[in-house]
Amino acid sequence: ELKVEQNPLFLSMQEGKNYTIYCNYSTTSDRLYWYRQDPGKSLESLFVLLSNGAVKQEGRLMASLDTKARLSTLHITAAVHDLSATYFCAVDISADGLTFGKGTHLIIQP
Amino acid sequence: SAVISQKPSRDICQRGTSLTIQCQVDSQVTMMFWYRQQPGQSLTLIATANQGSEATYESGFVIDKFPISRPNLTFSTLTVSNMSPEDSSIYLCSVEAGGTGRFRTEAFFGQGTRLTVV
Numbered sequence: 164e165l166k167v168e169q170n171p172l173f174l175s176m177q178e179g180k181n182y183t184i185y186c187n188y189s190t191t192s193d194r195l196y197w198y199r200q201d202p203g204k205s206l207e208s209l210f211v212l213l214s215n216g217a218v219k220q221e222g223r224l225m226a227s228l229d230t231k232a233r234l235s236t237l238h239i240t241a242a243v244h245d246l247s248a249t250y251f252c253a254v255d256i257s258a259d260g261l262t263f264g265k266g267t268h269l270i271i272q273p
Numbered sequence: 274s275a276v277i278s279q280k281p282s283r284d285i286c287q288r289g290t291s292l293t294i295q296c297q298v299d300s301q302v303t304m305m306f307w308y309r310q311q312p313g314q315s316l317t318l319i320a321t322a323n324q325g326s327e328a329t330y331e332s333g334f335v336i337d338k339f340p341i342s343r344p345n346l347t348f349s350t351l352t353v354s355n356m357s358p359e360d361s362s363i364y365l366c367s368v369e370a371g372g373t374g375r376f377r378t379e380a381f382f383g384q385g386t387r388l389t390v391v
Contacts, residue, residue: 196380205365205385206316251315253380255369260306260318260331261380 165190169264184237186252194255242271275370279383293352294386296366301346310363322349356390
């Protein structure tokens with residue numbers, strides 16, 4: 164059974180700081196997704212990582228995937244308040260649905 | 274990409290009743306997925322809906338409680354039956370698109386149905 168572990172589950176940080184969210188998974192996969200969810204909203208796709216060593220960046224967010232270590236990271240650079248949200252990683256093994264991490268509830272304070 | 278329309282966006286229902294949630298996709302897809310997100314929790318896959326065959330349910334979810342229809346390649350419904358307050362959740366429809374076969378490259382989600390059972 165695929166397990167996806169995300170940490171930290173809760174993160175409070177100040178604007179301007181850097182931080183990393185980690186996503187470990189238990190079964191070989193070469194597809195990993197990062198989503199953002201604002202309160203009361205659906206999921207917003209941030210990144211799709213499809214191969215070992217994949218690195219993608221969008222604004223202050225950068226995601227990477229190491230399939231050998233079964234690890235993905237979401238790095239936040241110089242955080243701003245607008246990035247406050249819950250971030251989920253999800254793993255797809257065989258296109259039969261995603262297994263999600265528990266989510267990281269991120270609060271960025273001025 | 275795929276655009277997913279989900280109805281209703283929210284509902285408040287009496288316990289013991291049933292609610293059917295509709296999911297419409299703007300392109301033909303083989304599989305559609307239904308997820309549940311309980312308050313403050315992550316998403317859990319309920320079932321996979323294939324056109325022309327019975328849905329496949331994940332552990333802990335049964336057809337009698339969550340019957341699913343998949344009449345064509347762009348539409349699916351999920352019914353939450355005999356509801357109790359524990360069924361209060363967000364229910365989301367999803368499709369995987371891009372690439373081919375098992376090498377789908379992206380997963381898209383509807384806007385979700387926020388269900389409150391009183």
